Amino acid sequence: MALDLKGIIGDSxxxxxxxxxxxxxxxxxSTVLVxxxxxxxxxxxxxxxxxxxxRHSGAFVPINCGAIPKELLESELFGHEKGAFTHAVRSRPxxxxxxxxxxxxxxxxxxxxxxxxxxxxxxxxEKEIExxxxxxxxxxxxxxxxATNRDLEDEVRTGRFREDLFYRLNVIPLHxxxxxxxxxxxxxxxxxxxxxxxxxxxxxxxxxxxxxxQMLLTYSWPGNVRELENFMExxxxxxxxxxxxxxxxxxxxxxxxxxxxxxxxEETIPLRPVGFVWPTLGDMGxxxxxxxxxxxxxxxxxxxxxxxxxDGVKNKAAELVGIKRTTLIEKLKKRGLL
Numbered sequence: 001m002a003l004d005l006k007g008i009i010g011d012s013x014x015x016x017x018x019x020x021x022x023x024x025x026x027x028x029x030s031t032v033l034v035x036x037x038x039x040x041x042x043x044x045x046x047x048x049x050x051x052x053x054x055r056h057s058g059a060f061v062p063i064n065c066g067a068i069p070k071e072l073l074e075s076e077l078f079g080h081e082k083g084a085f086t087h088a089v090r091s092r093p094x095x096x097x098x099x100x101x102x103x104x105x106x107x108x109x110x111x112x113x114x115x116x117x118x119x120x121x122x123x124x125x126e127k128e129i130e131x132x133x134x135x136x137x138x139x140x141x142x143x144x145x146x147a148t149n150r151d152l153e154d155e156v157r158t159g160r161f162r163e164d165l166f167y168r169l170n171v172i173p174l175h176x177x178x179x180x181x182x183x184x185x186x187x188x189x190x191x192x193x194x195x196x197x198x199x200x201x202x203x204x205x206x207x208x209x210x211x212x213x214q215m216l217l218t219y220s221w222p223g224n225v226r227e228l229e230n231f232m233e234x235x236x237x238x239x240x241x242x243x244x245x246x247x248x249x250x251x252x253x254x255x256x257x258x259x260x261x262x263x264x265x266e267e268t269i270p271l272r273p274v275g276f277v278w279p280t281l282g283d284m285g286x287x288x289x290x291x292x293x294x295x296x297x298x299x300x301x302x303x304x305x306x307x308x309x310x311d312g313v314k315n316k317a318a319e320l321v322g323i324k325r326t327t328l329i330e331k332l333k334k335r336g337l338l
Contacts, residue, residue: 006048008041009192010185014177018045025172026052031124033109033169034147036176039226042147043107045176050103055143058102061095066111074116075132078123084133096129099142109169110150110161117162124168144169179221179228186217189225193232194244201236202293208244215249218257233335234304237297250308300335303328 003023008015025032026049034042043062050060068076075084079094095104106112112120123129124144128137146169155161179186190208198205208216221227239248251261284294302321310316318328 004048004051006044006051008044008048009189010182011188012182012185014181014183015185018174018176021172021174022049022052025049025174027054029053029055029143031143031169031171032145032174033152033172034145034174034176035152036147036149037178037224038149039224040176040178041225042149042176043105045174046103046105046145046147049145050105050143053103053143055102059099060103060105061099062105062107063095064107066108070113070116073112074119077116078119078129078131079134080132081134084131088133091131094129094131096123096140096142097138100140101142103143103145106144106146108148109146110148110152110155114160114162117165121162121165121168124165179224180219183217186221186228187213189228190216190232193229194236197233197236201297202289203236203287204242206236206239206242206244209246211246212244212249215246215253215257215259219253220256233300237300237304299331303331303335307332 003019003026005019022045032046032049034045036042046062047060050056063076065073075088075092075094077094077096079092079097080088082088082091106120119129123140127141128139130137152161152166152170156163156166179189187208194206194208223230235244235248247262254261279294279298284291287294287297289297303317306317306320307314310320314328314332315325318325321328323331
């Protein structure tokens with residue numbers, strides 16, 4: 001039966017090798033450790049692993065071990081009993097119980113505190129957990145898949161990660177290659193993301209000219225697939241013509257590939273009077289957008305510009321546009337910029 005790859009795009013040799021391992025390991029219950037740089041799409045791969053397993057009808061329960069404070073992570077993983085700590089007003093199951101019969105995905109496992117790693121090891125070895133404040137042992141039938149962007153062998157050597165847990169997790173290692181090693185997949189993904197974002201903004205589909213394609217293929221993509229998607233959304237808002245050209249690419253791409261940024265040709269006659277000019281109905285008509293989409297496009301452009309000026313520092317970007325950091329994050333998440 002053909003693999004259901006759950007939206008993973010690419011046919012490069014590097015990715016084909018990953019799919020071969022995925023096909024072999026998916027039907028088993030073996031523990032898998034997915035490694036790869038941040039932004040490579042590790043969760044998509046893990047979801048495909050679950051979807052092609054015999055547990056596909058069971059729950060898929062992800063938890064980001066690096067995003068939850070360590071004092072709360074134990075309760076999130078194993079649950080707690082009423083009165084176990086302040087504000088524990090009722091008993092609550094943890095992620096391991098919720099994943100019973102399915103798969104639990106421990107993302108960013110390398111961020112986990114050493115004291116909690118012992119309990120994860122027990123859950124893996126004995127297939128049993130104990131709620132915080134509880135006195136009974138609960139059996140759980142879960143497949144554990146973990147992921148990290150850290151070198152766990154190096155973490156073991158420096159004493160930041162338990163050696164026994166590393167070997168227990170690393171039964172089947174699965175490495176997701178960075179985008180820069182995936183060749184033409186870059187263009188397949190760029191076209192996919194650009195088309196999706198143009199559709200969502202009710203904009204005519206953009207194409208990418210040959211020189212711009214070569215630059216995208218040469219760029220190192222330090223932020224991997226996540227960076228590429230965010231950049232394609234930015235182009236879907238900021239690109240003036242119907243084709244993406246080198247003039248539309250940011251200076252950092254030119255610097256990264258060793259070329260001089262192109263100087264923008266200045267208009268000899270200003271299209272508008274100098275100074276601020278309010279958008280008009282004509283502007284909205286030119287973009288073929290309704291009011292809501294037009295305002296969202298303006299807001300998206302301002303947010304992208306603020307992030308660029310702030311070098312990605314969200315607090316600073318929020319100050320530039322005069323909103324709270326939490327509001328900025330909500331807006332960025334809505335647009336897939338995080």
